[in-house]
Ligand SMILES: [Zn+2]
């Protein structure tokens with residue numbers, strides 16, 4: 001919340017177009033830390049990666065100041081398990097828009113994530129430590145921004161970027177379950193929202209994601225830009241990702257009913273222990 005308040009300093013800082021560049025770069029780093037690191041990799045195991053890449057993705061996710069990897073993953077897995085029911089931590093369908101967006105952060109005892117639902121992650125001591133020290137990567141990045149760009153670097157570069165990523169992530173929980181189209185009847189409110197699709201680097205194709213939650217690719221149609229998936233492909237190019245899970249072919253637009261299901265999407269229970277992916 002403090003980073004939101006820090007934006008009050010913006011009128012006192014002389015604007016420079018360089019700050020726009022800062023925001024674009026920083027929102028990519030913190031944003032991909034959330035969409036690829038916390039979401040597609042740690043929560044859904046949609047691809048495999050070396051243990052050091054897993055750690056770096058988790059560190060990048062922490063820079064977004066949305067708490068630690070275990071906390072984030074635990075609540076997101078609960079969201080998928082109980083989507084838009086009273087057990088969903090942040091359903092706008094059940095609790096209204098304000099609750100689904102940020103209100104849920106204040107209404108529940110959210111400090112201790114359920115260890116069972118993240119048992120595949122707690123076996124890595126570095127992730128458990130990162131969970132305790134989740135603010136450190138963000139503080140270090142903020143300090144680096146201040147060292148490089150003074151107050152402008154800190155406020156525009158780090159604080160504004162963090163707030164933008166924060167709001168877009170939480171808009172996927174709220175707007176992404178209320179407004180947009182539903183390509184698939186998933187039995188809950190998830191939507192493909194065009195604006196969020198682009199702003200959230202692919203995570204806004206949320207109805208697609210709920211239909212095939214273990215798929216690394218969220219944008220199913222050619223016009224559903226998915227920068228996070230492009231980044232995963234980039235990681236794969238450098239040998240830092242493999243075993244990338246794709247949506248079943250019959251779910252893709254234009255597929256016929258007889259289209260083959262290969263490669264299949266694993267439909268494991270959230271939190272299920274998966275094969276050791278560390279190399
Ligand atoms: Zn959802």
Ligand SMILES: [Zn+2]
Nearest residue numbers: 076080209213
């Ligand atoms: Zn998800």
